[in-house]
Amino acid sequence: MIQTAALVVPLLEVKDLAFSYGDRPAVRGASFSIRKGEIFGFLGPNGAGKTTTLACIAGLRLPSQGSLAFLGEPFEPAFSPRDRARLGLVPQEIALYDELTGRENLEFFGQLAGLRGGGLDRAVGEALELAGLVERGGDRVSSYSGGMKRRLNLAAGDLHRPELLMLDEPTVGVDPQSRNHVFESLRALTSRGRTLLYTTHYMEEAQRLCDRVAILDQGRVLGVGTAAELAASAGIPGADLEQVFLKVTGRRLRDE
């Protein structure tokens, strides 16, 4: 296994995480840490366990083993509203209410996050701006294009300014313009000091966007580091992430 050391206090530290769906293991002893202010990529083929790992971190699934620490403190979002408030999630699916307008969706999720009054209005306004939907905020989500929904999906996850925003393949099925908008939005977020955990199976996205990457396959973390560090550790210095990925995970097709 490739491992590069990090001598900073991690924002999130995941140790030996495991989760099974019945007798089918999805995550097998995953360990990695995310530093404050970085975009941490989670790279893996379909069925690698990326979404399940995210769900375990978010408290949506209870891992069968392992531990989480946030800035060195034990972290249990499944049981602690305070811990949940430190996280934001942008699910792979468009997790929005079609029958409500964009603004109503944001207001609802903002209220659940504890925002009220002027603070809520401000957060909703900024989220609409982030999504590029200021003009269409009053329209029902059902009337939005796929790209608009994706952008709003992202904005809804960041509404309450979480310390760690987790994005599960946020660019699946969007046109190049919307994808570019998503990337710009993410850069804008990191420039404001936000930390992102970004899962994808698009190598070029990970290469272009992420400061560090974890390669995940069949529930195991096979390597963590920058693209250059991973290439060096894999014995192909100067290679791009795709080459490293194929070297580390092999060329065999994955059954989901």
Add this chain to the structure above:
Amino acid sequence: MSLLSSAWAIARKDLRIYFRDRTGLLLGFALPIALVGVFGLVTKYFFGQESGLSKTTLWVGDFDGSARSKAFVDALRGAATVRVKPDPKEKAETAESLRKKVEDGEAHHALVVEKGFGEALAAGRLPTLRMYRDPDRQMEAQMVSVGLMQAFFSAAGSDSAPLLTARALEILGLPEEWRERTLAVAQAFSTGIGALFGEAEKEGKVGADRAGDGAGKDDGGPDFQSVMLDLVPVERVDLKPPKRPKQLSYMLAQSVSGTGVMMLMFGLVACGALMIRERDQKTLDRIRMSPAPSTALLWGKYLFAAICGAMQLVLLFGFGRLVFAVDILADPVTLAVVSLATLLAVSSFGILVAAWARTQKQADGVSTLLILVMSAVGGAWFPVQIIDLPLPAKIVSRSTITHWAVSAYQGLFWNGKSWYEPPMLLSIGVLLGFALLAGLLARLLFQRRYVGV
């Protein structure tokens, strides 16, 4: 690809999808079978058991205590259309308590066999019985009359035939002063009929050429059916709860209560099922990930269901008031208490179904099945409360939310009861018990299905 093969490919794909959800499929097939079964059982108990007729409850007090009165009450116990209460082993009622039962709406008919019953029969006179009755319960009145006639014939023996014939002629308008003469004619008639039957029996012809059921019916003549039902002399004392709205009929009250509760169940199950959609859309994950307390989701669903249910009830009762002029707001506090208990019970049921179901199809199937079954056996369609159900059917009926909700609304609308009176407290208490039980089960299932904890 031809039209036929394309159509077949589409149909085959749909069948595959249809058959893949095995629980949903099972429910799809079980639903009609269960409904046929429930309809069959309800119809059997409602429209007839082995005797061919269902029974209605008749409270009886024997204050004569003679052999004849005892025989009469025993005959009533054996009658096909009534079930006599109290049972022989139970404490006897006083005339005043019988009266109060009817006045309070706890009973619709109560018969007082007064002192002198046996003596009158022995002396060849018709004894008078006193019946406290709810004049608005016509269906039960017919059943009670049939039972009384059957018992009276049985208890009074052959002596009763001329007496009752004479009474029939009186009812049909023959002056009372001709009583002795009519009695003589009746006696001669009875003797003559007896002789005719004796002769026919000798020739082995009894029952060979019986006339049709409609024989003797004369549209322009006297109503023999009502004459027969009135043959047993009964002094009727009509009593009804003073708070009962004037415009209300029993069936209308039943319809408003029963339909209201059934539609409420359908509505609130649909509310609960929204949770399944949220789970599939992943908006539920967003809610669960928010810093809001984890119980807020279930409470939010309760609140939503309760508000929708309250709006539904307001509309339904408002419609009842406007169209049928039913004064349902006579006791708004009791209406609110009963509605709140019903809403809590039904909301819990809806959320329980949503928490249990893995797919929308399963939720639809099981909720339709349960609601229709509960509506049928719990009295939302037929007033099963007026029927003396066999014990197993009674237990099933009382195990439903519908039974207690309909009973509570009927208690309010029909009997004018307030929420703090014992029968109402019982119904309200059971509804709250249902709410608590279903709520706890829903929470457990929710944890398992949605949280995986």
